[in-house]
Amino acid sequence: MKNYDVLIVGGGPAAITIAKILGPHKRIGIIRPEKFSMIYCAMPYAIEKIVGMDKTLKKDSLVTDSGADLIRDKVVNVDFDKKAVHTEQQQTFYYDKLVIATGSIPFLPPIDGIDYDGVYTFKWEDDLKSLNDASKDKHKKKAVVVGAGAIGIELALALKSCGLETHLVDMAESVLPNLLDRDMSGPVEEELKQAGLFLHLGRKTEKVIGKQQAEAVVLDNGEVINLKDEFNAHGIVVFSVGMRANVEIFLNTALEIGKMGVIIDSKMQTSLPDVYSVGDCAQFVSGITGEPIEGKLATNAVPMARILAKNMLGEQREYAGFYNGAATKIGKLFAGGTGLSETVARKKYDVIVGYSELTTMFPIMPEAKLVKMKLVVSRADLRVLGAQVVSGNPVTDKVDLVTMAIQNNLTVNDLTGFSYSAQPYQSFFPANNLLVACAEDILSKSRN
Numbered sequence: 458m459k460n461y462d463v464l465i466v467g468g469g470p471a472a473i474t475i476a477k478i479l480g481p482h483k484r485i486g487i488i489r490p491e492k493f494s495m496i497y498c499a500m501p502y503a504i505e506k507i508v509g510m511d512k513t514l515k516k517d518s519l520v521t522d523s524g525a526d527l528i529r530d531k532v533v534n535v536d537f538d539k540k541a542v543h544t545e546q547q548q549t550f551y552y553d554k555l556v557i558a559t560g561s562i563p564f565l566p567p568i569d570g571i572d573y574d575g576v577y578t579f580k581w582e583d584d585l586k587s588l589n590d591a592s593k594d595k596h597k598k599k600a601v602v603v604g605a606g607a608i609g610i611e612l613a614l615a616l617k618s619c620g621l622e623t624h625l626v627d628m629a630e631s632v633l634p635n636l637l638d639r640d641m642s643g644p645v646e647e648e649l650k651q652a653g654l655f656l657h658l659g660r661k662t663e664k665v666i667g668k669q670q671a672e673a674v675v676l677d678n679g680e681v682i683n684l685k686d687e688f689n690a691h692g693i694v695v696f697s698v699g700m701r702a703n704v705e706i707f708l709n710t711a712l713e714i715g716k717m718g719v720i721i722d723s724k725m726q727t728s729l730p731d732v733y734s735v736g737d738c739a740q741f742v743s744g745i746t747g748e749p750i751e752g753k754l755a756t757n758a759v760p761m762a763r764i765l766a767k768n769m770l771g772e773q774r775e776y777a778g779f780y781n782g783a784a785t786k787i788g789k790l791f792a793g794g795t796g797l798s799e800t801v802a803r804k805k806y807d808v809i810v811g812y813s814e815l816t817t818m819f820p821i822m823p824e825a826k827l828v829k830m831k832l833v834v835s836r837a838d839l840r841v842l843g844a845q846v847v848s849g850n851p852v853t854d855k856v857d858l859v860t861m862a863i864q865n866n867l868t869v870n871d872l873t874g875f876s877y878s879a880q881p882y883q884s885f886f887p888a889n890n891l892l893v894a895c896a897e898d899i900l901s902k903s904r905n
């Protein structure tokens with residue numbers, strides 16, 4: 458039995474951020490069940506053998522060096538009236554303030570065969586170990602990855618690189634549907650085909666069939682992807698079809714839970730006094746529309762946690778919502794997006810879209826590659842709503858630049874006056890700039 462100033466349930470990036478900031482100042486306890494916290498983003502690259510498996514595990518000292526107590530246990534119940542937390546190992550901890558940072562769990566569709574051997578999600582250390590073992594088998598299994606979002610694609614490419622016949626299935630008509638509009642995803646699809654993946658787009662996964670093991674996957678057009686061969690009685694099926702807030706232990710309590718997680722305000726306060734929530738388990742809003750959005754990412758969990766921790770030290774920061782910046786790597790290509798895609802924006806706004814295509818270096822340089830941008834703005838006030846970038850070079854700097862424009866309500870008029878830098882190895886000629894060219898395209902369309 459111990460009393461903490463701040464007790465954090467969870468051991469992911471949100472919880473760690475809070476422990477690191479508050480550890481030197483307050484009595485902090487952090488409770489998580491798993492032996493190691495994981496660097497989830499690196500998991501595909503461990504399978505691909507770009508980083509060692511051990512590199513996906515975070516060191517406990519990240520938490521304990523700050524002075525926080527790390528408690529390896531699982532919370533089973535919170536008594537909000539008594540401010541007491543009960544755990545699986547029958548421990549009880551008391552708090553002055555509680556932070557719920559229980560993260561998310563992979564969604565599994567309720568279809569036949571979902572519980573068969575060989576069917577995985579892709580989040581937990583066990584998933585990683587099983588898939589990594591399979592990638593080293595002498596006789597390679599066949600694999601189906603369901604979900605062509607960033608995680609699904611990174612995993613599918615990793616499995617393929619290890620020699621597995623790999624199929625990528627998505628019910629959307631194009632890949633990366635939450636990141637890129639269809640008119641931007643063509644080069645990505647081409648890259649995936651070149652890598653040797655079999656794409657099944659616009660196809661729903663109906664069921665997994667076999668004798669308690671994944672022998673085949675059946676799609677809604679009747680197509681059957683056979684996973685059995687002369688060496689393997691079954692194959693691998695990984696569902697990477699989104700995450701759900703992990704709030705099960707709080708259902709049927711006084712804590713208000715929304716469709717996408719624990720309900721919070723702009724200071725991470727829940728419906729209960731002295732109880733806060735941050736990260737994937739919280740229901741957060743779009744910084745653009747103010748409406749709840751999906752997009753559970755560490756780049757949202759960490760800033761939310763930082764705001765909460767700083768406020769617990771006396772600051773008065775507010776969370777404006779998530780702007781949806783995200784990026785991925787697809788073979789030799791990099792793709793990213795921020796804000797609203799055209800598809801999403803059109804549900805709420807009358808929009809104008811613009812495009813620009815330049816090179817990543819002066820075009821006369823031998824290593825220059827193509828880079829393409831799409832910008833989405835509101836027709837009414839020419840305010841920037843979103844952008845997408847596909848390039849032969851990393852894109853996060855460009856994506857983040859547009860996020861800053863969105864966060865500051867900039868318009869295409871502001872962007873046409875953007876003052877940029879240029880150098881032969883790092884940009885197009887001084888004569889043009891990707892963002893400015895895109896803004897000019899929109900401005901000329903707005904005058905028609």
Ligand SMILES: Cc1cc2nc3c(=O)[nH]c(=O)nc-3n(C[C@H](O)[C@H](O)[C@H](O)COP(=O)(O)OP(=O)(O)OC[C@H]3O[C@@H](n4cnc5c(N)ncnc54)[C@H](O)[C@@H]3O)c2cc1C
Pocket residue numbers: 466467468469470471472488489490491494497498499500501530531532533558559560561579580608703706735736737738753754755756757758
């Ligand atoms: C394969 C993969 C790749 C990703 N790539 C990226 C990327 O490139 N960029 C990016 O920004 N994001 C990426 N993400 C998403 C990112 O990892 C999550 O958004 C982030 O981990 C959320 O942090 P969190 O602390 O809110 O929750 P989580 O990381 O989910 O952590 C939740 C913690 O709570 C613990 N917990 C749950 N229930 C209890 C309980 N009852 N008692 C005690 N502890 C409990 C869990 O064990 C865990 O330690 C990726 C995710 C995956 C799976």
